[in-house]
Amino acid sequence: MITIDKTSVQPFYEQIILSIKRNILLGIYETDEKLPSVRELASNLMMNPNTIAKAYKSLEQEGVIVTKKGLGTFVGALSHEKPLSTQIDGWKNKLAPIITEAKFYGITLEEIMKWMKEAYEGESK
Amino acid sequence: MITIDKTSVQPFYEQIILSIKRNILLGIYETDEKLPSVRELASNLMMNPNTIAKAYKSLEQEGVIVTKKGLGTFVGALSHEKPLSTQIDGWKNKLAPIITEAKFYGITLEEIMKWMKEAYEGESK
Amino acid sequence: MITIDKTSVQPFYEQIILSIKRNILLGIYETDEKLPSVRELASNLMMNPNTIAKAYKSLEQEGVIVTKKGLGTFVGALSHEKPLSTQIDGWKNKLAPIITEAKFYGITLEEIMKWMKEAYEGESK
Amino acid sequence: MITIDKTSVQPFYEQIILSIKRNILLGIYETDEKLPSVRELASNLMMNPNTIAKAYKSLEQEGVIVTKKGLGTFVGALSHEKPLSTQIDGWKNKLAPIITEAKFYGITLEEIMKWMKEAYEGESK
DNA sequence: GTGGTCTAGACCACC
DNA sequence: GTGGTCTAGACCACT
Secondary structure, three states: OOOOOOOOOOOHHHHHHHHHHHHHHHOOOOOOOEOOOHHHHHHHHOOOHHHHHHHHHHHHHHOOEEEEOOOEEEEOOOHHHOOOHHHHHHHHHHHHHHHHHHHHOOOOHHHHHHHHHHHHHHOOO | OOOOOOOOOOOHHHHHHHHHHHHHHHOOOOOOOEOOOHHHHHHHHOOOHHHHHHHHHHHHHHOOEEEEOOOEEEEOOOHHHOOOHHHHHHHHHHHHHHHHHHHHOOOOHHHHHHHHHHHHHHOOO | OOOOOOOOOOOHHHHHHHHHHHHHHOOOOOOOOEOOOHHHHHHHHOOOHHHHHHHHHHHHHHOOEEEEOOOEEEEOOOHHHOOOHHHHHHHHHHHHHHHHHHHHOOOOHHHHHHHHHHHHHHOOO | OOOOOOOOOOOHHHHHHHHHHHHHHHOOOOOOOEOOOHHHHHHHHOOOHHHHHHHHHHHHHHOOEEEEOOOEEEEOOOHHHOOOHHHHHHHHHHHHHHHHHHHHOOOOHHHHHHHHHHHHHHOOO
């Protein structure tokens, strides 16, 4: 359910975060469902438990998952329905430099939009 | 002409790289024009010359600028007209996780495209 | 395995680059093998870590090695099997002035070829 | 008679040195012939006189040319017939890293020799 | 004065 | 522990 590309430049913990968010989006993880424990996931992915813990911690701060002491971590309720405007702004800030680079490489707006549409619809619900 | 956001998470030298590419796109820097010297730009931006040098060297490896020891740094000719496929692939890899994140925040494809179009056309030649 | 001539006019970081390429050619470093860490090599060679890092980064851009933050640096796969034409051109440009110099010194083509053959076969896999 | 490639990575003064040596080899400059003055050559090549002076000084140290105060600089006698062993050794040291790089790029010995032969015979006497 | 190399040492992100 | 970024400041090669 959670796969990591160890050759990617994207940090492992970010890949885990996105992967879990993706699973929630896709309905693979349902509200209140129990997530694998840090140790379990670490051993599955052959990764350092600290890396998993970091991802879980970040997700909990965002309100996406909930940790119940002694029980485990669980998917939060509808957490992704209310994006904070600060999150949106942060997201826009990531987009800007990418667009500049694309223009510099001579990529047309049409091409960008085509790729983006594919990426967006590629993982639909 | 070159401005840096010292509070950004984006490294200074990457901001400089993007800023120079943007200036070339906008026609502010023309082919063969001399860029500010490493020391000059460093003092303008209140930064260490090494940081500027790092940005310049990276741009030279991309073929965007040309440096001549003892003379200075100059804008290269037509350098951005021929993107390597590896550059395009690298670029796409940056786009993908951003799209996933956007979906999680509930941003629609229409919104993304609108912002992207604005960003793209905002810096026209 | 990696040795540096501190009296050479060749920059340290270039010597490191060549030394690592040589080790890969000789099979001393195998694909996916972990290279010494920046700090470790720096302390072995009695150099500043920045200098090692510079060499490693250049090798990564060439695709010779792969670095993973927090894990280390690793020998890339088959990286040297696909030289870019720009690399070959750059290489030829280095050869030309050396030949001119040799002619001036009265070195014959036969002598050059003999030395070259020795140098080429001296480091076989 | 002396041409400089201002786009080359090779320093200007080295190009001048090689160019003059080449002219001597080709018989364009004969023994005791007067070379253009520093200022004259500088203005012809559109370069800083210091750069020319540096090249002349280096050639004089090698014994290739002779400066006579108040008269000018002249081609030395048979200077290139007696290469010092230190010069040859220095030359060999330049060759070694180039060969290593060539091997790494997968260039065969045959290719190297072919290019070398062309370069060597390309400018014959 | 220009960029290139190197050292020393700090702080950060990642695992 | 790993590499990445940045500062400070030195010395060198080139024009």
